[in-house]
Amino acid sequence: MNEEAAALLRLQEIDLSLMRAEAQLKAMPQASKLVTVAQAKKKLASELKRIVGMRKDIEIDIDDLQQQHARYEQDRADAKASIEESGKSYKEVQALDTRLSNIAKQLEKVEFKLGPLLDKLDQARGAEAKLNAIGAKLDEEEGSLRDSFAADTTQIRAEIKSLQEERADTLEDITEGVLADYSAASKRFSGLAVERMKGNVPSTCRVKLQEDAYRVLVRGPEITTCPYCHRMLVVEEL
Numbered sequence: 001m002n003e004e005a006a007a008l009l010r011l012q013e014i015d016l017s018l019m020r021a022e023a024q025l026k027a028m029p030q031a032s033k034l035v036t037v038a039q040a041k042k043k044l045a046s047e048l049k050r051i052v053g054m055r056k057d058i059e060i061d062i063d064d065l066q067q068q069h070a071r072y073e074q075d076r077a078d079a080k081a082s083i084e085e086s087g088k089s090y091k092e093v094q095a096l097d098t099r100l101s102n103i104a105k106q107l108e109k110v111e112f113k114l115g116p117l118l119d120k121l122d123q124a125r126g127a128e129a130k131l132n133a134i135g136a137k138l139d140e141e142e143g144s145l146r147d148s149f150a151a152d153t154t155q156i157r158a159e160i161k162s163l164q165e166e167r168a169d170t171l172e173d174i175t176e177g178v179l180a181d182y183s184a185a186s187k188r189f190s191g192l193a194v195e196r197m198k199g200n201v202p203s204t205c206r207v208k209l210q211e212d213a214y215r216v217l218v219r220g221p222e223i224t225t226c227p228y229c230h231r232m233l234v235v236e237e238l
């Protein structure tokens with residue numbers, strides 16, 4: 001068998017081993033718990049975004065009202081100062097009094113709106129803090145799941161690493177075209193991309209080849225295509 005055909009068969013073995021190892025990792029109890037934690041974190045993040053948006057809106061409203069309040073207070077101080085100035089006529093003083101009582105009404109209105117908003121702000125901040133606390137707990141849980149996952153999978157991860165290294169070496173003996181065919185077939189046949197001729201029977205589909213077809217294949221290249229299942233087929237010259 002030539003080097004490339006041997007490498008191709010080894011590549012398939014490596015990839016099947018990698019698939020089994022990855023499946024084992026996925027089957028670890030920590031893996032599904034990590035998925036659950038990730039989903040919870042995502043849900044929490046969107047809830048937090050909503051609450052933070054709400055809190056910011058409330059803060060903007062409060063800021064507006066506080067600015068209005070400050071302006072009315074300034075108006076009141078100005079009006080009071082004017083009343084105390086000497087030389088004001090009775091009419092002028094009366095107008096300033098009316099102005100002062102209007103300002104007092106406006107201030108009352110602003111304060112009336114401000115009260116509930118401050119309560120709302122407290123509530124939003126409380127909700128935000130609660131969500132952040134839940135987030136911290138989820139981060140902690142995620143961390144300990146990751147640690148336990150790492151501890152329980154040391155061996156299998158080492159195996160994956162060594163398979164990946166061997167895979168990289170193996171690829172050096174395979175041409176680009178053959179690798180592209182392999183990748184496509186591997187997807188199509190769930191990893192069982194290459195079969196081997198055993199006698200006149202391909203090893204995976206096991207459809208016995210007619211004598212004529214067999215002769216044609218044996219005379220052709222070592223890496224070819226199975227006429228039945230269309231997997232890649234390694235044919236060794238006899």
Ligand SMILES: [Zn+2]
Nearest residue numbers: 202205226229
């Ligand atoms: Zn076949």
